[in-house]
Amino acid sequence: MTHSLIVRGAPQEYVCQDGAWATLPEHLIKRNLHKLLFIHGTRSLKAATKYLPDLTSFDLVNVHYGGECCDEKVAELRTRFVQENCEAILAVGGGKIADLAKQIGHQLQVPVLILPTLAATCAAYTPLSVMYNQDGSMDRYDIFPEAIALTLIEPSVLLESPIDYMIAGIGDTLAKWYEGDAIIHQLATVPVEVQVAHFAAKKCQENLLAYGTKAIDAMKKGELTTEFITVVETNILLAGMVGGFGDEYGRTAAAHSIHDALTILPQSHHQLHGNKVAYGILVQLMLEHNPTEIKALLPFYQKMNLPMSLHDMDMVLTQKEYQAVAKRATIAEESIHLLAEEMTAEKVITAMQELETMMQA
Incomplete structure (x- = not known):
């Protein structure tokens, strides 16, 4: 086998410890990020709310999403990001929300910050997105040259996950x-x-x-x-x-x-x-x-x-x-x-x- 070999080792920053999510404002400030497209699911936001820090000093454009990670949704949210003049993407949820955020981030060349609410895949760590068709069938996976800007893991959130x-x-x-x-x-x-x-x-x-x-x-x-x-x-x-x-x-x-x-x-x-x-x-x-x-x-x-x-x-x-x-x-x-x-x-x-x-x- 003679495949190419490119190391995409880790997110730019990765934290897994009790209280990790409380440090999110610090990470946003040091990156000079103020306006974010905030993608989350209904259930994931409910699970996350009590652990999320006060983000009222930041401008969050809320997007509830619980469907497939598909090209149609990527195009829709990419347009929303541009229209709202966002600077980065904050994803709170499972693998499909993380993959959706990474695909949009790659296409727009903007930072992606992921706070996983599940430990069901390695999506919060890897610079790739598994893409599905709207009917739920798997289409492909896309690998990106950009690393995730930040992965923050709050163990207590995952302890309470399904x-x-x-x-x-x-x-x-x-x-x-x-x-x-x-x-x-x-x-x-x-x-x-x-x-x-x-x-x-x-x-x-x-x-x-x-x-x-x-x-x-x-x-x-x-x-x-x-x-x-x-x-x-x-x-x-x-x-x-x-x-x-x-x-x-x-x-x-x-x-x-x-x-x-x-x-x-x-x-x-x-x-x-x-x-x-x-x-x-x-x-x-x-x-x-x-x-x-x-x-x-x-x-x-x-x-x-x-x-x-x-x-x-x-x-x-x-x-x-x-x-x-x-x-x-x-x-x-x-x-x-x-x-x-x-x-x-x-x-x-x-x-x-x-x-x-x-x-x-």
Whole structure:
């Protein structure tokens, strides 16, 4: 493999500590920012309000948004930004709001500040946006040359976030190891940057297997524990480092291709991103002829209530739907082709169906 290798290691500034959000005014002042397009969801703003500092000395243009991160919405909010003479974008919410903000920020070349209310993806850390179509199907992901200006993580906000989203984040982050290792393992010589990505990917797996269940227990009890914060930073910082340092060698492989393909089915849209990726890990392992690792992961999946099959996601596919998903998973630009073995739609169908049989045995 001879992909380009560009390090996009981290946001310009990253803070994760109790009281981090209270420092937001200081960060705005030192950046000389006064008027911001404030993008947030209805639920995310409700969760965030008691932790947000007094921002009355700043001019905020409020945008409530809870739809897809799509080109149409980017164009609309880009126009709004210009009309209102804003200087920067402040995003409070989950991954799609963060990705929306980053896409607008890139197009307008303005700073983006992100305060995540979920630890379901590494979107608050990475300079890329996953773009969807208006119908909820995945379109593409765009990588930007600009880093996020500021990522402020308030652990208490995430402690109170929906547990299902944290679990989905664990599923998404677990894929960093299985996808990254499958690609990096093929390299005869591993550049230092990719070594960093490989280390971060392994730490993702180790941290999640060691502390994942403890983090969920902490959320249920409302206790801000070291294990909880470790998992939060694993889902956001460590996960972001894998692609940030590894670039195409550390971003995605088959697990995310399976996720992308499932989004063409409307019955998959109620499933969180990380759940579909977690299922995709098992399909990837089946494609790699590694049922032993699947069996080793199953106890963790069961404890975390991660889906182990289509059946677990309440999805029963017709043969026509299997064919459509497999065809979408193996389009030329999909990362499934980064696996060592040549991938075809037929192999994907076989792997998915064999996994269903294995899980129902």
